[in-house]
Amino acid sequence: MEMLQFEYMRIGLVMAVLIGLTAPAIGTFVVQRRLALLGDGIGHVALTGIGLGLLTGSSPILGALAVSVLGALAIELLRARSRSGADVALALLFYGGLAGGVVLTGRSGAGTASLQSYLFGSITSVTAADLYVIAGLAAAVLLVVALFGRELFLLSQDEELARAAGLPVRFLSALVAVTAAVTVVIAMRAIGLLLVSALMVVPVAAAQQFARSFRGTMLAAMAAGVLSAVAGLAGSYQYDLPPGPSIVLLALAVFAVAVAAGGPLRRRRTAAARARAAEPEVMKS
């Protein structure tokens, strides 16, 4: 617990908890919508926002927020508009975002160390002021999930069913994209833009191995997210490693354990479910 004597570690731990909660929460919807790479796309685009923020001397976080929200909306528009062309258009956005970000960061004279810290994370650079912004964004993400959870569940189940229920499919799709963008900005300082979407996807993939319900998947993913983020951060301090990769490697370890333990569990459950189904009389009485 000696690490708690440093203010940046206390800030870092609060941030780790916020990231661990928010990324898997929105990630559950993102994975169910088959948009696992959405976070990566937004991450690449966000780098341009950071570059703009640095170049204009304003806050890199707010720059990243503005550009990644716009990028997320662009990605969503491309996804909804075209089926085949979206692939290439997305790739163009990825490359453009990354290249633009590197060029702008270079022009701002921030240097490669600073660029590296945005790409792979660095917790020591986060100030208390940053933390307030991040906490506000995290609260917004969790509020969206709490308020629109049932609508987003149906949307990610199937857009056609959502439309047949009269849900505003385009608005809700944009809401998922924007919320994912906000999550990218929350996590980018600690984890880095290139790894940021790992925490949206990997804890969900882990929870999926043994959970029965959507809600259970989300809660288990959030637990796995907080565990990996906090333990990864502590480990990175202990062994002097960069925080982002440490957190992601821990999340992957949790996933590996879940796969090893979840397979047999699921097989047993399926067998039990099929067996129960074979006795309809019992079920109806």
Add this chain to the structure above:
Amino acid sequence: MTPPFEMRGGHVRRDGRDVLRGVDLRVAAGDVVAVLGPNGAGKSTLIKALLGLLPLSGGSTAVYGVPPARFRDWGRVGYVPQRLPMGGGVPATVREVVASGRVARRSRWLPALTDRGADRAAVDRALAAVGLAGRDRDTAHLLSGGQQQRVLIARALAGEPDAFVLDEPTAGVDATSQLDLAGTLGGLVAGGRTVVLVAHELGPLAPLITRTVRLAGGRIVADDGEAA
């Protein structure tokens, strides 16, 4: 009374091919319409177009008198798709899927006002009606195909709509469950509900049907209810 569904000269193109070619179909309240026809005839396309889930390339269609894009009262319509959608593989329980059939009844901007007790009771009734009471905590995708079909039917029942649109609700469903479904639909029809269903085999549903529409190559080739 405004008819639940009314299509005039409906055309639908999918991937550059005309899949629906000038369909006129007026479904009156209380009708129980069976849509029959070979694979690829356009049956699923027709009912999706009736609901506005596929855009028309010609003609017009209305749900309770209003074009689907401007229709607001979706709680009145219950849609049962041909298959349980998988999504990205996140598990969902039977109860979660069935409860999602009540989303249209939620107050959109004040979801907290939704009556959870009524939601729960409606889901329980729907599960009992399809013989899945007690299975509500099972993962929907781990059930058999016929059971998944029944989950989708329960999903529509839970919404307590006025009109049901069912795409092959009995495909892969065993004889006993088909009888149960016929009983449930019979009760709903007696209560004045409207039903449009696609089927290859009517089976126990046959006595309920008031009108049969036969589709082939995207056209209605026979309709025994046109007189009205």
